[in-house]
Amino acid sequence: MSLDALNLLAILGMALVTCATRLAGLALAGRLDLSPRAQAAFDAIPPAVLIAVIAPGALATGWAETGAALLTALAATRLPVLGVVAVGVVAVVALRAL
Amino acid sequence: MPSAFDDARMGLSDIWPAMLAAVPVALLFGALAAGKGLSPLEVALMSALVFAGGAQFAAVELWATPAPIGALVFSTLLINARHVLMSASLAPKLRDFSPGQRLGGLYYMADENWALAEKRARTHRLTPAYWFAMTVPFVVCFVGVATLGSLIGAALGDPRRFGADFAFTAIFIALVAAFWKGRVTAWTVAAAGLASAATYKLAGPPWHVLAGALCGLAAAWWAAGREHARVEAQA
Numbered sequence: 003m004s005l006d007a008l009n010l011l012a013i014l015g016m017a018l019v020t021c022a023t024r025l026a027g028l029a030l031a032g033r034l035d036l037s038p039r040a041q042a043a044f045d046a047i048p049p050a051v052l053i054a055v056i057a058p059g060a061l062a063t064g065w066a067e068t069g070a071a072l073l074t075a076l077a078a079t080r081l082p083v084l085g086v087v088a089v090g091v092v093a094v095v096a097l098r099a100l
Numbered sequence: 101m102p103s104a105f106d107d108a109r110m111g112l113s114d115i116w117p118a119m120l121a122a123v124p125v126a127l128l129f130g131a132l133a134a135g136k137g138l139s140p141l142e143v144a145l146m147s148a149l150v151f152a153g154g155a156q157f158a159a160v161e162l163w164a165t166p167a168p169i170g171a172l173v174f175s176t177l178l179i180n181a182r183h184v185l186m187s188a189s190l191a192p193k194l195r196d197f198s199p200g201q202r203l204g205g206l207y208y209m210a211d212e213n214w215a216l217a218e219k220r221a222r223t224h225r226l227t228p229a230y231w232f233a234m235t236v237p238f239v240v241c242f243v244g245v246a247t248l249g250s251l252i253g254a255a256l257g258d259p260r261r262f263g264a265d266f267a268f269t270a271i272f273i274a275l276v277a278a279f280w281k282g283r284v285t286a287w288t289v290a291a292a293g294l295a296s297a298a299t300y301k302l303a304g305p306p307w308h309v310l311a312g313a314l315c316g317l318a319a320a321w322w323a324a325g326r327e328h329a330r331v332e333a334q335a
Contacts, residue, residue: 004139004141004142005139005141005142005145006139006142006167008166008167008169009138009142009167010142010145011167011169012159012167012168012169012172012173013142013145013146013149013150014149015169015172015173015176016146016149016150016155016159016172016173016176017146017149017150018173019173019176019177019180020150020151020152020155020176020177020180020183021207023177023180023181023182023183023184023187024180024183024187024206024207024209025187025203025206025207026183026184026187026188027183027184027185027186027187027188027189027190027191027206028187028191028202028203028206030184030187030188030191031188031189031191031192036185038324038328039321039324039325039328041185042281042284042320042321042323042324042327043317043320043321043324044181044182044185045182045279045281045284045320046281046284046285046288046316046317046319046320046324047178047179047181047182047313047316047317048154048179048182048275048276048279049275049276049279049280049285049288049289049292049316050178050288050289050291050292050312050313050315050316050317050319050320051158051175051178051179051292051309051312051313051316052154052158052179052272052275052276052279053272053276053288053289053292053293053296053312053316054292054293054295054296054308054309054310054311054312054313054316055158055161055162055175055272055296055309055312056161056268056269056272056273057292057293057294057296057297057300057308057312058296058297058300058301058305058308059161059266059268059269060269060293060297061293061294061297062297062300062301067266067269070266070269071269071273074269074270074273074274075273075277078273078274078276078277079277081274082121082274083121083125083271083274083275083278084124084125086270086271086273086274086277087128087267087270087271087274089270090266090267090269090270090273091262091263091264091266091267091270092263094263094266095262095263098263
């Protein structure tokens with residue numbers, strides 16, 4: 003069981019900002035009135051960040067990864083999370099072998 | 101007036117399907133974290149202190165040695181920013197909670213227990229018994245299974261061998277589908293993906309996350325304005 007000092011610091015930093023977002027509601031409750039447009043932009047943050055994190059792996063690695071990402075996106079329109087993961091992993095293994 | 105015991109039983113019966121669904125995801129998280137060199141203790145600590153699936157997957161994908169702390173914290177903040185709106189909506193419904201219960205309860209607010217609590221609050225008073233009967237088993241299960249996953253992952257070795265490195269990409273695509281809200285999301289995803297991949301090629305990590313997120317947000321703002329104008333024109 004090892005605990006790297008930098009890793010610990012990163013984990014504590016992540017915990018701190020997450021805690022701040024969760025407790026912010028106590029201070030903001032009843033005072034937050036977003037326009038529909040601002041609400042839509044707020045709702046778009048999680049997908050924007052998630053896609054920004056994986057885009058290099060999916061789009062700038064090779065054809066196998068890009069192809070597998072497209073197949074995975076197709077699977078995501080009808081399968082639950084684990085089904086989507088299964089399709090993605092099998093697709094990338096198959097396409098890398100081509 | 102239902103007793104605290106009845107409320108606790110309701111909480112437990114409401115959360116267990118979500119808890120079950122989180123088991124394989126937590127296992128996979130632990131295994132991928134182990135693949136990036138995180139120890140079981142670090143996986144357990146992160147899961148217990150951060151307790152945010154999407155942000156944790158993103159962090160492990162960005163993880164390197166030495167840990168890029170700024171990028172990790174920033175990506176976590178962005179992904180969890182939605183919690184500000186969620187907790188602002190939930191906070192007024194916690195009237196029966198003591199201040200300590202409010203802080204402790206909200207610390208472990210995730211998408212699943214938040215959604216269930218909001219649903220419960222439409223028909224009942226939200227009690228600490230209901231909230232904690234939902235939240236405590238969920239947290240304990242997530243932390244335990246993620247740690248187990250890291251032990252299994254460390255034994256399995258290099259995840260690239262069986263395409264497990266691509267599991268990140270697949271999970272994120274599935275998560276984005278869960279956040280899908282029509283055309284606005286489509287523009288967001290296209291802008292974030294292209295900007296991130298281009299920035300990765302030109303400037304390298306970790307700037308691709310910032311560039312992708314900001315371009316995605318700008319696209320969402322623009323598309324939401326367009327959508328709004330379209331709805332107005334139809335009305």
